[in-house]
Amino acid sequence: MSDLANLTVVDHPLLRHKLRLLRDESSPTKLFKELVDEIAMLLAYEVTRGLDEEAVTVRTPLEETTGHRVVEGRIVLVPILRAGLGMVEGVVRLIPGVRVGHVGLARDEESLQPVEYYFKVPPRSEVHRFIVVDPMLATGGSASAALTGLKARGAERISFMCVVAAPEGVRRLAGEHPDVPVYAAALDRELNANGYILPGLGDAGDRLFGTT
Ligand code: PRP
Numbered sequence: 001m002s003d004l005a006n007l008t009v010v011d012h013p014l015l016r017h018k019l020r021l022l023r024d025e026s027s028p029t030k031l032f033k034e035l036v037d038e039i040a041m042l043l044a045y046e047v048t049r050g051l052d053e054e055a056v057t058v059r060t061p062l063e064e065t066t067g068h069r070v071v072e073g074r075i076v077l078v079p080i081l082r083a084g085l086g087m088v089e090g091v092v093r094l095i096p097g098v099r100v101g102h103v104g105l106a107r108d109e110e111s112l113q114p115v116e117y118y119f120k121v122p123p124r125s126e127v128h129r130f131i132v133v134d135p136m137l138a139t140g141g142s143a144s145a146a147l148t149g150l151k152a153r154g155a156e157r158i159s160f161m162c163v164v165a166a167p168e169g170v171r172r173l174a175g176e177h178p179d180v181p182v183y184a185a186a187l188d189r190e191l192n193a194n195g196y197i198l199p200g201l202g203d204a205g206d207r208l209f210g211t212t
């Protein structure tokens, strides 16, 4: 599967367990929200493996030693509105100093093209690394537009993190943003004619915010 080489499917029994509950159509909004939050935290553990750190001195009750400090303030988390908001808290719990930008994109239900309605991220000069989050990578149109928008504002080191990815979206990002690694809890089979991921979990935004 070399055309999906940009994708890392994070492999963990807890992720698979939570993902099965997330897919279940009978899971209510409260549970769905909690699961997205927990999955985001587990994924973030993997996405942040290569974070910048610096050595600092620490005094234990017995002696002085060298410890490590992650350079947190230089990381910006960028949820794609609306559904990406469901992944913010889980990551913030893991990286307390992370800053949060916002990109507002809605997929036109007919054309499936993303329409931008909001864009607010910290100035590039203050940022070392961006993590863009959205539960669903379907056609890849929304993710690609968010990445293009960030790069147009000078962003360089960007990762993309989602819960469920479709092969179509992963391939699109590989073609349009080969420099951006993609992390997912699952790679699903395909898209249906309406651009929904199969088997998927339905409309993530509607299920998160109870708007179905
Ligand atoms: C969903 C999802 C992604 C996008 C994925 O958002 O959260 O942003 O669709 O589809 P794509 O890969 O084909 O672009 P939607 O546009 O439904 O907006 P919402 O988050 O406000 O529900």
Ligand code: URA
Binding pocket: 083, 136, 138, 195, 196, 197, 198, 200, 201, 202, 203, 204, 205
């Ligand atoms: N957006 C969603 O929320 N779900 C899908 O399956 C595809 C796009």
